[in-house]
Amino acid sequence: GDSVTQMEGPVTLSEEAFLTINCTYTATGYPSLFWYVQYPGEGLQLLLKATKADDKGSNKGFEATYRKETTSFHLEKGSVQVSDSAVYFCALGGGGGNKLTFGTGTQLKVEL
Amino acid sequence: DADVTQTPRNRITKTGKRIMLECSQTKGHDRMYWYRQDPGLGLRLIYYSFDVKDINKGEISDGYSVSRQAQAKFSLSLESAIPNQTALYFCATSPGTGGAVSNQPQHFGDGTRLSIL
Numbered sequence: 001g002d003s004v005t006q007m008e009g010p011v012t013l014s015e016e017a018f019l020t021i022n023c024t025y026t027a028t029g030y031p032s033l034f035w036y037v038q039y040p041g042e043g044l045q046l047l048l049k050a051t052k053a054d055d056k057g058s059n060k061g062f063e064a065t066y067r068k069e070t071t072s073f074h075l076e077k078g079s080v081q082v083s084d085s086a087v088y089f090c091a092l093g094g095g096g097g098n099k100l101t102f103g104t105g106t107q108l109k110v111e112l
Numbered sequence: 113d114a115d116v117t118q119t120p121r122n123r124i125t126k127t128g129k130r131i132m133l134e135c136s137q138t139k140g141h142d143r144m145y146w147y148r149q150d151p152g153l154g155l156r157l158i159y160y161s162f163d164v165k166d167i168n169k170g171e172i173s174d175g176y177s178v179s180r181q182a183q184a185k186f187s188l189s190l191e192s193a194i195p196n197q198t199a200l201y202f203c204a205t206s207p208g209t210g211g212a213v214s215n216q217p218q219h220f221g222d223g224t225r226l227s228i229l
Contacts, residue, residue: 004154032215043116043202043220044155051215089154093215099170100218102154 002027006090006103013080013110021075021106023064023090031094033057033066033073038087038105047075047088080110115139118203118221125193126229133188133224135203143206144186145218146170146178148199155202161186193228200225 007022025033032051036044048057053068062077073090090103116137125131135144143162147155147170157170159178167178175197177189190197204218 034217036220041222043222044204044218045220046217049215049217099157099160100155102156104152104154 002031002092002094002099002101004090004092004101004103006088006106009087009105009107011106011108013108015082015110015112016079017110019075019077019080019084019108021088021090021108023073023075023103025071025073025090025092027071027092027094027101029094031092033064034091034093034100035062035064035073035075036089036091036102038089040086044089080108082110082112084108085110116203116205116219116221118201118224120224121222122225124227124229127194129193129228131190131193131226133201133203133226135186135188135221137184137203137205137219139205139219140183141205141207141219142183143216144180145204145206146176146186146188147202147204148172148197149202149223150199158188158201195228198226198228 003026005024034049035047037047038044048059050057050066056065064073064075087105087107089105092101119134145160146158149155156172161167161180179187201224203221206216206218
C-alpha cells in the first residue's frame with residue numbers, strides 16, 4: 001500500500017539557516033503530494049502541494065518539488081525564522097477515496 | 113470563528129465510559145474525516161464520510177463509531193473507552209467538487225486531546 005517516510009526529528013537550526021526535511025513515498029499510480037504544518041496547540045494547515053511530476057509547490061518561502069524518478073518531495077527553505085518552529089508532515093493523496101497517507105512528522109526547532 | 117470546530121478541546125475520562133467527540137464545519141464541504149494522532153505514528157484515518165448517507169471505515173476503525181448528522185456535523189464515538197485510545201483526535205473536511213478527489217487538500221480542526229485513565 002501507499003506509504004510516506006520522513007526524516008526523524010527533532011531538527012534544530014539557528015535562525016537564517018537553510019532547511020531541508022526529507023520525504024520519500026511509495027505509491028501506485030500518480031499521487032498528489034502535500035506538506036502540512038502543525039503549530040503548537042493547533043490542527044494541521046496545508047503548507048504546499050504538487051499534483052504531478054516536476055511540479056514545484058511553494059508558500060511562505062518553503063518549496064518542494066515532486067520528483068517521480070526518486071519518489072521524493074523534500075521540503076526546503078532558504079532562511080528559517082523562529083516562527084517556523086512547528087511539526088511538518090509530508091502526505092500523499094491517492095488510492096480510492098481521497099485518503100491522505102501521512103508521514104510521522106518532523107519537529108523543527110529554530111533558535112535565535 | 114474557526115471553519116472546522118471540534119468540541120471538547122480536552123477530555124479526561126475513565127476506562128469503560130462512552131465518549132462522543134463532535135465536529136462541525138462552516139466550509140460547506142461534503143467530505144469529512146476523523147483521524148487520531150499519536151507520537152511517532154503521524155495521523156491515522158479512523159472514519160470518513162463523503163456525504164450524509166455515506167460512511168466508510170478507515171485504517172483503524174475498531175473501537176470507534178461515527179454519525180453524520182448533517183452535512184456540517186460529523187461525530188466520533190468511543191462506546192467503551194480504553195487507555196490505548198488516549199490520543200489527539202482531529203476532524204478534517206475537503207470539498208466534494210473541483211477536481212480529482214486525491215488532489216484536494218484537507219482542512220483540519222484544532223483537535224481534541226483525549227485521555228483515558
